[in-house]
Each structure stands twice: as structure tokens, then as C-alpha cells.
Amino acid sequence: MxxxxxxxxxxxxxxxxxxxxxxxxxxxxxxxxxxxxxxxxxxxxxxxxxxxxxxxxxxxxxxxxxxxxxxxxxxxxxxxxxxxxxxxxxxxxxxxxxxxxxxxxxxxxxxxxxxxxxxxxxxxxxxxxxSAWQTVEVVARAMLGTLAPDDAQALVSPDVPSQVPMVAQGGPAAGGGPHETFVRDIDELAQVILTKAIDETGVPVELMHKRHKVDVVRQLEARGLFLLKDAVELAAHALQVTRFTIYNYLNEIHDQAQEEDDRKASNEV
Structure with missing residues (x-):
């Protein structure tokens, strides 16, 4: 340890x-x-x-x-x-x-x-x-005669084990549930967060309008990017804007959130 x-x-x-x-x-x-x-x-x-x-x-x-x-x-x-x-x-x-x-x-x-x-x-x-248990599962299914034809390739192809569907009790199905990325340093963590937030818009940075970039910044804040050092500069570089623009986007996001909270509070009165 x-x-x-x-x-x-x-x-x-x-x-x-x-x-x-x-x-x-x-x-x-x-x-x-x-x-x-x-x-x-x-x-x-x-x-x-x-x-x-x-x-x-x-x-x-x-x-x-x-x-x-x-x-x-x-x-x-x-x-x-x-x-x-x-x-x-x-x-x-x-x-x-x-x-x-x-x-x-x-x-x-x-x-x-x-x-x-x-x-x-x-x-x-x-x-x-x-991974090893997936291989055991495939072999067991082959012995029992329940192995699907597509999965049979897992017994002969080295590339297939990672594609064999996992059978798990009490957990989300493969591809479901939380998504998690393991990183070794802060730069890699920041890049993972930036890439995911930008990719989820479905619009290349060069073609983004302000609303797209504001949405990206909203996602970056929700994902914790701004807990990292130099995060504003990283976001500005990725979105091809100035760091002051990022601060303006953050202020706009916070103002919108406050307005939403005030509206909910007034409706509850």
C-alpha cells in the first residue's frame, strides 16, 4: 500500500x-x-x-x-x-x-x-x-451451449474480450450509470473535462455562437473545472475567447441561476 x-x-x-x-x-x-x-x-x-x-x-x-x-x-x-x-x-x-x-x-x-x-x-x-472474469464467462457459456455466434469470436480473437457484454448483478448495464475517467495529473483531468463539455454541444468551437459557449462554460463549472488552477485561462483558450469573456459568461450564468431561484421562491410563497 x-x-x-x-x-x-x-x-x-x-x-x-x-x-x-x-x-x-x-x-x-x-x-x-x-x-x-x-x-x-x-x-x-x-x-x-x-x-x-x-x-x-x-x-x-x-x-x-x-x-x-x-x-x-x-x-x-x-x-x-x-x-x-x-x-x-x-x-x-x-x-x-x-x-x-x-x-x-x-x-x-x-x-x-x-x-x-x-x-x-x-x-x-x-x-x-x-476482464479475466469476462473471459471465464464466455468459456462457461460456450461449454453450456449458450454462447451467441457474435461472442464466439472472443475465444479466438484477441480484440474481442473487451467487447464481450458484461453480466452484472445489482449494477447498471454496460454503458449505463456514471461515466468516470482515471487520470494521472491535473493537466489530463482538465483536458478530459474540457473535451467532454465541448463535444456534448455537437458544434465545433469555430462554429459556436455565444449561446453555445455559455453552455460549455456552464458545463465546465458543473463538472468542477474551475476548482483547478488556471481553469479560466484553459477555458478561454479552448473556446477561443479572452479570460474576461469567460468571467462575463460565469457572471451571466450565476445571474440566471439567481433569477431562477428567486422565481421559485416567489412561487412557493
Whole structure:
């Protein structure tokens, strides 16, 4: 297991830090000690990761296993950053599928740890590489005579295992549920967030009107990009505008949100 020392490493990102409560400190210490034994209790293809949410974005403080290749001091995933930025952190999102760039499929769970004041202080994550189990499933189905013709190629083609549909109990179907990207540094995290937000508009940056760019900035804020250092400059470069334009878009977005809140409040009176 890799475990951070007692002094939190400087993120160097300018992201705001949340002061931990004494209860939060205790919880992090307790779960930090559980990472290694929990990891040793799981299959060797599993990885256990502990995030200290006060250190976002570089939040990994303990890790056991090497499924995603990350180490202490590496950043949170885009999914975890988005949930924290939205301040809508569920107690857990369990048994969802993620896919690594090399095609390996993971079954992942993220459990949010809260202090006595119900403030999220940590996230305990488990990622299990299920590629080997997919192969076992295909072989079993072949032996039972239930293997579909399209899946039979998985027994002879090295490219097919990553395409074999996963059968999971109690979790979202393949392609459903949360989408999560594992990154090794802040630059990669920022690029992932930027690319997703821009691609979702369906319009190339060169052809975007103001409304498209405002929508992109709204998505970037919702995904937590502006928790990262130099995020405004990154967004401005990606959208081919000035940093002051990004600030204007953010002000416009916040004003619209405030107007919506005021309208809802007036309707409830």
C-alpha cells in the first residue's frame, strides 16, 4: 500500500481547501488504516483508493493495488470532482462500469464518508478489473451451449474480450450509470473535462455562437473545472475567447441561476 504522510502535500493548483473537522481527521486516519487490509481481502485485480476531499483536486492519500496506475498525490476522477463541485454528493454510487483506455472494463464503487456534521470528508473507492472474469464467462457459456455466434469470436480473437457484454448483478448495464475517467495529473483531468463539455454541444468551437459557449462554460463549472488552477485561462483558450469573456459568461450564468431561484421562491410563497 502507498500511504501519504501526515503533512498534506501542496496541490499547487489553487483549488480551495476545506478545513477538516476533528471528526473528519479521525475518519481519514481510520479509513487510511483500512485501505491495505481491505485491498488484501479483495481479488488481486482490485484496487482500493482513499481520497481526502479537502485536498481536491490532488486528493489521493492512500492506495492499494495497481489497476489504474495511480499513486498518492494523483488527482480525483472527473466523476468525483463533478459530484463535489455540484455539492450533491450521494452517500455512494456503487457497482458501475468504467472502461480504461486499453479496453479493460472495471466494476467500480465510490463510497462517500461524512463527519458528524454530515460534511463529506473522504471518498473510499474500489475498482476491480473484470476482464479475466469476462473471459471465464464466455468459456462457461460456450461449454453450456449458450454462447451467441457474435461472442464466439472472443475465444479466438484477441480484440474481442473487451467487447464481450458484461453480466452484472445489482449494477447498471454496460454503458449505463456514471461515466468516470482515471487520470494521472491535473493537466489530463482538465483536458478530459474540457473535451467532454465541448463535444456534448455537437458544434465545433469555430462554429459556436455565444449561446453555445455559455453552455460549455456552464458545463465546465458543473463538472468542477474551475476548482483547478488556471481553469479560466484553459477555458478561454479552448473556446477561443479572452479570460474576461469567460468571467462575463460565469457572471451571466450565476445571474440566471439567481433569477431562477428567486422565481421559485416567489412561487412557493
Amino acid at each position: 502507498i500511504l501519504a504522510d501526515d503533512s498534506p502535500p501542496s496541490t499547487g493548483t489553487g483549488a480551495p481547501r476545506v478545513r477538516r473537522s476533528l471528526d473528519g481527521e479521525r475518519l481519514l486516519a481510520v479509513f487510511g488504516q483500512l485501505v491495505e487490509p481491505l485491498g488484501r481481502s479483495l481479488p488481486a485485480t482490485s484496487e482500493v483508493v482513499l481520497h481526502d476531499l479537502s485536498l481536491l483536486p490532488n486528493s489521493i492519500v492512500a492506495i492499494h493495488g495497481n489497476v489504474t496506475g495511480r499513486v498518492v498525490g494523483d488527482p480525483a476522477t472527473d466523476l468525483l470532482l463533478e459530484r463535489i463541485a455540484a455539492k450533491q454528493v450521494a452517500d455512494s454510487f456503487v457497482n458501475y462500469e468504467t472502461v480504461l483506455p486499453d479496453g479493460r472494463r472495471l466494476r467500480s464503487s465510490t463510497m462517500i464518508i461524512r463527519d458528524v456534521a454530515q460534511t463529506p470528508v473522504a471518498a473510499l473507492c474500489i475498482n476491480t478489473d473484470t
